Amino acid sequence: MQDRKTGIVEDFDDATEIFAEWKPSERFAGIFGKSVAEALKPLKAKNRINVLEVGCGHGTWLGYLDRMGISKKISYVGIDFSRKRIEAAKKIFKKNKNANFFAADYLEFQDSKKYDIVLFIEVFQYVDKKDFGKFLEKAKIMLGKNGCVVVIDKDKYSVHSLKISLGKFFKKLPHYYRHVRYPSFSCLERLAKVYGLKPVKRLKAKEFSAIILKN
Ligand SMILES: C[S@@+](CC[C@H](N)C(=O)[O-])C[C@H]1O[C@@H](n2cnc3c(N)ncnc32)[C@H](O)[C@@H]1O
Numbered sequence: 001m002q003d004r005k006t007g008i009v010e011d012f013d014d015a016t017e018i019f020a021e022w023k024p025s026e027r028f029a030g031i032f033g034k035s036v037a038e039a040l041k042p043l044k045a046k047n048r049i050n051v052l053e054v055g056c057g058h059g060t061w062l063g064y065l066d067r068m069g070i071s072k073k074i075s076y077v078g079i080d081f082s083r084k085r086i087e088a089a090k091k092i093f094k095k096n097k098n099a100n101f102f103a104a105d106y107l108e109f110q111d112s113k114k115y116d117i118v119l120f121i122e123v124f125q126y127v128d129k130k131d132f133g134k135f136l137e138k139a140k141i142m143l144g145k146n147g148c149v150v151v152i153d154k155d156k157y158s159v160h161s162l163k164i165s166l167g168k169f170f171k172k173l174p175h176y177y178r179h180v181r182y183p184s185f186s187c188l189e190r191l192a193k194v195y196g197l198k199p200v201k202r203l204k205a206k207e208f209s210a211i212i213l214k215n
Helices: 004-014 016-020 026-043 060-067 083-092 129-142 159-169 185-194
Strands: 049-054 074-080 099-103 115-121 143-153 198-205 208-214
Touching (some): 004 016, 016 083, 074 083, 129 185
Antiparallel strands (some): 198 208
16 A cells, blocks of 8 residues: 555645645735744844745745745745655746755755754644654754744644545545645644744634744
8 A cells, every 4th residue: 555655745746737826825824924923033133044944845935935025034945755846846936046945855854054944834734643743853953043943734623624524534625635634733832842842822814823933
């Protein structure tokens, strides 16, 4: 039987063109902007902000960092284990000299650089619960002083999550939903503390939840 990771990579490789057309809703962009603004607060004195986006897809959120008017300060690295999505991102942002994209599995990604912000936007829904600790532990190692992790996703205990479970059960959703399992934000916060990350803010915008975890 195909393992879960292979299935996720295949689904995202296959759907690269569909996802390249995707744009976040106003609500999603709003919670992203508020979360990043919160993560930037302790970094005001810095001239250069190193951002790592895990599971960056075709680079949607780099586009939004540009729109926030902070792109000149930002040095961005995006990684995704879908090679095709990374190829798409490289094409879209080929003129951006402050952005680099790599096809890599986060848990195998080697980088000695320290980051100020590590973003996980709708990525934990593809992570096995048994790996949550590993993800947070690695983020802690990659963060510099005053650095923050930003997680945005849908909470396991939300109406949206229930609707998706029903949609999957009745086979009403596109096949690439088959691997979606939303994380519990309470569980993420509890684990973050175990790995030395301090939850400083929890935000909510309808179906979206966000947490900011400080080093
Ligand atoms: C729902 S998409 C979100 C993409 C992007 N963050 C956005 O919001 O537009 C999840 C992405 O995470 C990637 N991903 C999931 N687990 C990963 C891992 N362990 N390492 C790298 N990428 C991963 C998938 O390939 C996919 O592109």
